[in-house]
Every structure is written in structure tokens, then in C-alpha cells.
Amino acid sequence: MKLGVVADDFTGASDIALTLAEAGMTVAQFIGVPQDDADPTLGAGVVALKSRTAPLEQAIAQSVAACKWLLAQGAEQIILKVCSTFDSTPDGNIGQVLDALADLLGENSVIVCPAFPENGRSVYQGHLFVNDRLLSESGMQDHPLTPMVDADLRRVLAAQSNRDVAHIPAVVVQKGAAAIAQAMGATAHLITDAISDADLIEIGRAAKGAKLLCGGSGIALGLPANFNVTAQPPKWVAITGHGAVFSGSCSRATREQVARYDAPSLQIDAARAVSGEYNIAQIADWVMAQTTPPLIYSSADPEVVREAQTQYGQGVAAEAIEKLFAALAPALAERGLRRLVVAGGETSGAVVTGLGLRALTIGPRAAAGVPLVTAGGMALALKSGNFGGPDFFAETLAMMEREA
Known part of the structure; x- marks a missing residue:
């Protein structure tokens, strides 16, 4: 194994695994820290954790354990994969986990870059943009668990980390890998500007030999070439049969996808979820009786989410809904469900x-x-939550049925 990834949620793990797979690396995504050794022929291993919103001590312990396992598999470079919206809270967990991994690896200078230009995420002058809007004006300011009200990544990271936070500006990045590598001499976490894939490839070239990086999936674009890997698309064997869509994200993109999806649907009510009123077996039977893959969703406008938080307390309603999805998925699998689309990192983890x-x-x-x-x-x-076009649900279910 050449590259090891510690991902702070499940969708983020799949995201960076795809980036590495499309670059030609053999990749496996592991759910939690594995107990056994990995296939020695793997080029990259991605350990998916649910640490983004976990209690801080738990997030650090899980991340360190994942890093140690990856190192034991021979990983020469570790990536702390975080969301391309860098979402967290002033209390963590990105900065504290990054500090812990840097201490473990003995790394003093760490590039931090959540840019993902293909999905409209760019970092410029140390600020994170979503398309043409600052992160704090993109809808992420309304996230129910990790609201992002500040787009200045230097301030966001400094509030969480014990280390200095510095900045590698676009004017340096655009001079290429040598200039970036020279700037990496600073003893600090380095918020690094990137507005294009070309910038990320130069950042990857500059990071050759670095023990640790932190970012979104875009941070991996330039890394496989350091290991002489050539790109080739992943293959797919068609899977047909019953399908369904679960949606727990409240992002603007997902709410539009929910509105556009033309199929039988069931909206999960927070009050009923908290009180345990839903009958999982009945819902599963209803899903399997549909001729079109149905939608089960809890996605709601920010005002509705805030009302639930006020009534039940921070995270209580979200946890109850996640438990419902976690119970419904195996009930459907037992009944023969073959295709499942899930929207939202926490929902996917559940x-x-x-x-x-x-x-x-x-x-x-x-x-x-x-x-x-x-x-x-x-x-x-x-x-x-923020990924995919308006018709993502229908298009993805159809894609699952085609060879590639």
C-alpha cells in the first residue's frame, strides 16, 4: 500500500476512493478500522470513520487507530480526508485530529486544502468558496450539526488547532510545485489556495514525500503520479432488481433532488422518529411493493430542522432518524433490495x-x-448532501443497471 486515507465520514471516503481509482490505483474502502491485514496488492486504502461529529476524544482515538493500521500496511503517505466544505464546529474535530496525526507522524508542515473545483469548491486568499459564494453564504451556514458561518479557513482551523496556521496563496501555487514545496518549509498547518485541478496537481507534486496532507478528495488528484500510476476507469457489472432512495441530508442540492424525484415517497417525521412510532417491517414491505424505487426522506428546510432542535435538543431528532435508516436498510436487504441510493454523510454512515x-x-x-x-x-x-445534479436519484438508479 502506497497511500492511506483516514476519512471523517462515509461519503467522503467514497469520494476520495473514486478519485484514486480513476487515477489508476487499486483501492479498497474499509468501514471502520479493519481487524485484519489488507490485500498486499492494494495501492491505496481508505478507512471510513464516522468522526466528523463524534465526541472529540473518540474522533481522535479512531483517527489515530486508522492511521496506525494504514502505516502497518505499508502506507507511505497519509491523507486526512475532510469534507470539501470543511464543515466542523469551533470545538472540532478537524484541527484536533490533524494535530494528533501530525504528532504521530512527526510532521511539522501540513498542507490543508479542501478545494474540489469540479464541484465548485475553491480556496482563494485563504477563504473557501462554493461556486461564486463564500462558504458562509452557500447554505452551509444552516447546516443542522456543523453550521459554517465563517469562510476564512485560517480562522476556522486556528480555533481548533494548537499549531500555527499559515497560508500558501494562489500567487505561489500558480508558480508550480517547486514554489509550493519551498513554502512548505513553514512549521504550521498551511491553508493552501487552489482554484483549478491544475493547482491541485501541482500541490500533489509538491507533496511528494510528505507524510501527511489534509483536504477534500481534490487533494488526491496529483498524488498517484508520484507513485508512477497511470489512469484507467473502474469497471462495473450491472445490478438489477428492487431499488430505493434514502435521503437524510438537508442541503439545498439534496432538497432539490428530493423535489425532482418522481416516485412514491414517505417523509419521516422527526416527532414520530423520536417517539419510536415507525414500524420498520411495515415500511420495508411498502418499499418492496412499489414498482418504481420509492423515496424515504427526512430532508427538510432549515426552519423545520431548527424547530426540531429546539423541541428535542441538538442532535436528538437527527440521531433518531439515523437509527431508523440504520434499521430499515438491513430489513430491505433481507427482502431482496438490490439498489440503494443514499443522500447525506450521516445517513450513509447509518x-x-x-x-x-x-x-x-x-x-x-x-x-x-x-x-x-x-x-x-x-x-x-x-x-x-451537496453533490449531484437535480436528477441524481433517477439517473444513478438507472446507471446501476448498465454495464460499464
């Missing part, structure tokens, strides 16, 4: 945990940052 999956095989892209994956004879697409 589904994967509920299904008891330990590893995923990475297939071709369904959208930028979203691969098709297989596990246990089932096709899945685990989508970060």
Missing part, C-alpha cells in the same frame, strides 16, 4: 453500519465525487 458492511468495492462515478459501490451483492451510491 446505512452502512446498519448493513454491517466492512468493505466496499469502488466502481465508476455516478457524479463528481460519488462512485457506485458494491457490497454483499448490492449496489449503493453514498452521496454527500
Whole structure:
């Protein structure tokens, strides 16, 4: 294994696994820290954790354990994969986990770059943009768990880290790998500007030999070439049969996808989820009785989410809904569900945990940052809330049925 990735959620893990697979690396995505050794022929291993919103001590312990396992498999370089919207809270967990991994690896200078230009995420003058809007004006300011009200990544990271935070500006990045490498001499976490894939490739070239990087999936664009890997697209064997869509994300993109999806649907009510009123078996039977893959969703406008938080407390309603999805997924698998699209990082984590999956095989892209994956004879697409076009649900379910 050449590259090891510690990912702070499940959709982010799939996202960077796709980037590495499309670059020609043999990749496996592991659910949690594996107990056994990996296939020695792997080029990259991605360990998917649910640490983005976990209690801080738990997030650090899991991330360090994942890093140690990857090092034991021979990984020469570690990436801390975070969301391309860098979402966290002033209390963590990105900065503290990054500090812990840097201490473990003895790394004093760490590039930090969540840019993902293909999906409209760019870093300029140390600020994170979503398309032409600052992160704090993009809708992420309304995230129910990790609201991002500041687009200045220097301030965001400095509030979480014990280390100095510095900046590599675009004027340096655009001079190329040598200039970036020279700037990496600073003893600090280095917020690094990137507005194009070309910038990310130069950052990757500059990071050859670095023990640790931090960023979104775009940070991996330039890294496989350092190991003399050539690009080739992942293959896909068609999977047909019953399908369904789960949506727990409240992002603007996902709410539009929910509105556009023309199929039978069931909206999960927060109050009923908290009180445990839903009958999982009845919902599963209803899903399997549909001729069109139905939608089960809890996605709601920010005002509705805030009302639920006020009524039940921060995270209580979200946890109850995640538990429902975690129970529903295996109930459907037992009934023969073959295709499942999931929107939202926390929802995806709940589904994967509920299904008891330990590893995923990475297939071709369904959208930028979203691969098709297989596990246990089932096709899945685990989508970060902000990713995918308006008709992502229908298009992805159809793609699962085609050879590639």
C-alpha cells in the first residue's frame, strides 16, 4: 500500500476512493478500522470513520487507530480526508485530529486544502468558496450539526488547532510545485489556495514525500503520479432488481433532488422518529411493493430542522432518524433490495453500519465525487448532501443497471 486515507465520514471516503481509482490505483474502502491485514496488492486504502461529529476524544482515538493500521500496511503517505466544505464546529474535530496525526507522524508542515473545483469548491486568499459564494453564504451556514458561518479557513482551523496556521496563496501555487514545496518549509498547518485541478496537481507534486496532507478528495488528484500510476476507469457489472432512495441530508442540492424525484415517497417525521412510532417491517414491505424505487426522506428546510432542535435538543431528532435508516436498510436487504441510493454523510454512515458492511468495492462515478459501490451483492451510491445534479436519484438508479 502506497497511500492511506483516514476519512471523517462515509461519503467522503467514497469520494476520495473514486478519485484514486480513476487515477489508476487499486483501492479498497474499509468501514471502520479493519481487524485484519489488507490485500498486499492494494495501492491505496481508505478507512471510513464516522468522526466528523463524534465526541472529540473518540474522533481522535479512531483517527489515530486508522492511521496506525494504514502505516502497518505499508502506507507511505497519509491523507486526512475532510469534507470539501470543511464543515466542523469551533470545538472540532478537524484541527484536533490533524494535530494528533501530525504528532504521530512527526510532521511539522501540513498542507490543508479542501478545494474540489469540479464541484465548485475553491480556496482563494485563504477563504473557501462554493461556486461564486463564500462558504458562509452557500447554505452551509444552516447546516443542522456543523453550521459554517465563517469562510476564512485560517480562522476556522486556528480555533481548533494548537499549531500555527499559515497560508500558501494562489500567487505561489500558480508558480508550480517547486514554489509550493519551498513554502512548505513553514512549521504550521498551511491553508493552501487552489482554484483549478491544475493547482491541485501541482500541490500533489509538491507533496511528494510528505507524510501527511489534509483536504477534500481534490487533494488526491496529483498524488498517484508520484507513485508512477497511470489512469484507467473502474469497471462495473450491472445490478438489477428492487431499488430505493434514502435521503437524510438537508442541503439545498439534496432538497432539490428530493423535489425532482418522481416516485412514491414517505417523509419521516422527526416527532414520530423520536417517539419510536415507525414500524420498520411495515415500511420495508411498502418499499418492496412499489414498482418504481420509492423515496424515504427526512430532508427538510432549515426552519423545520431548527424547530426540531429546539423541541428535542441538538442532535436528538437527527440521531433518531439515523437509527431508523440504520434499521430499515438491513430489513430491505433481507427482502431482496438490490439498489440503494443514499443522500447525506450521516445517513450513509447509518446505512452502512446498519448493513454491517466492512468493505466496499469502488466502481465508476455516478457524479463528481460519488462512485457506485458494491457490497454483499448490492449496489449503493453514498452521496454527500451537496453533490449531484437535480436528477441524481433517477439517473444513478438507472446507471446501476448498465454495464460499464
